[in-house]
Amino acid sequence: MQFALPDHGYNAGMADYPDHALEVGSPAPDFQLKATPDQWVGLEDFRGKTLIMAFYPADWSPVCTDQMSLYNEILPMFHEYGAEIVGISVDSAWCHAAFARHRNLHFPLLADFEPKGEVAKRYGAYEYKEGVARRALFVLDGEGVIRWSYVSPLGVNPGAEGILAALEQMQEQPVGASL
Amino acid sequence: MTVLMTPPRLTVPIGERDHVVGPETAPVAIVEYGDYECPFCGAAYPVVKALQKELGDNLRFAYRHFPLSQIHPHSFQAAEAAEAAGAQNRFWQMHDMLFEHQTRLGTQDLLVYASSVGAELEPFAEDLAEHRHAPRVREDFLSGVRSGVNGTPTFFVNGARHDGGYDLDSLLGVVQPYL
Numbered sequence: 001m002q003f004a005l006p007d008h009g010y011n012a013g014m015a016d017y018p019d020h021a022l023e024v025g026s027p028a029p030d031f032q033l034k035a036t037p038d039q040w041v042g043l044e045d046f047r048g049k050t051l052i053m054a055f056y057p058a059d060w061s062p063v064c065t066d067q068m069s070l071y072n073e074i075l076p077m078f079h080e081y082g083a084e085i086v087g088i089s090v091d092s093a094w095c096h097a098a099f100a101r102h103r104n105l106h107f108p109l110l111a112d113f114e115p116k117g118e119v120a121k122r123y124g125a126y127e128y129k130e131g132v133a134r135r136a137l138f139v140l141d142g143e144g145v146i147r148w149s150y151v152s153p154l155g156v157n158p159g160a161e162g163i164l165a166a167l168e169q170m171q172e173q174p175v176g177a178s179l
Numbered sequence: 180m181t182v183l184m185t186p187p188r189l190t191v192p193i194g195e196r197d198h199v200v201g202p203e204t205a206p207v208a209i210v211e212y213g214d215y216e217c218p219f220c221g222a223a224y225p226v227v228k229a230l231q232k233e234l235g236d237n238l239r240f241a242y243r244h245f246p247l248s249q250i251h252p253h254s255f256q257a258a259e260a261a262e263a264a265g266a267q268n269r270f271w272q273m274h275d276m277l278f279e280h281q282t283r284l285g286t287q288d289l290l291v292y293a294s295s296v297g298a299e300l301e302p303f304a305e306d307l308a309e310h311r312h313a314p315r316v317r318e319d320f321l322s323g324v325r326s327g328v329n330g331t332p333t334f335f336v337n338g339a340r341h342d343g344g345y346d347l348d349s350l351l352g353v354v355q356p357y358l
Contacts, residue, residue: 065219065330072249074324104249157329161187164325 018124021136021151028053028144029122033110034093041086041110043144050083050170051140052163055125055133057154059091059099059109067135067157072105074160081167086110089133090117127154139166187327187340193241196315198270200231201239207337207354208239212323214331215258215277216251216284223332223345224278230350237358242274244319245331253284255316260289262312263303264296272296 028043035041056067068087078085087109096109112119117133120126125136135152148166152158193199193208211227213220231238246254257277264273276292277284286307293303306312323333327340334341336353343349
């Protein structure tokens, strides 16, 4: 006997979402996600500030090459540019809490947990087959417009040099200047 | 605004400020960004030694600091200790000591290593207490971030980031075309 694949396969509902990462100049979709088991964070909370959104597949990747640990080390550099950073994955708020404590992380990790990956999908940053967020980076200006984005292959740490270059350019072309 | 992502290259070439072994005319120049408390760097340490032995005068090797201090609490001070020993012309002796004793990098341990490599203890201890070499360590770190160092160890072979393995065969394979 053969089993037929259900017609709502991996890509169910995919058509409702962008199929690639939102581009420069797009308004960033709003979100409300848990930053801790009892605290919600949304795009509005960062209004007026530069925001780095770092989507990543999962907590607990190997330590010394871990993307979030790298951002943690260079947090002061981001702050010098007046930028805040959030990490976003489909892990739950409790998982994030344990991961952040273990790695001594000093910036929020947001749980794109329910509905799973909804925010990543809206940003075109979801890997349907794996069921995780892609390694997608977005830099938003204070008005919530995407000023830079980059997607790295799943297994490759995109590092920070692209973000820093973007922050530098944004200082030269402040909010309101034509893109 | 568009930021082009070019393959990461070393932004600060080997210069006078660097700790270097090997002749300037060597066809292969390798820069390692490392962390004395990182187990992967510890694993790469004997490989670099073997590579140096294998390539002899064909290799110029430089080491720069990339302490992930939020996950490796002793790594920053260990890097400062290497520099403090370096101020007394004992950088490489101390470098070896640190990698050979990765699990014991407390302040007392550093003093013992300093004395065993023949450094004068008083100026060494003062350098550590006053953090005289901290700016230098941060400078290394910063140059790493801007060059696409995402974790440790990261090797640059003739200016290009090496993204493959760091066992002896992989590294020999990468340098082969330059010999």
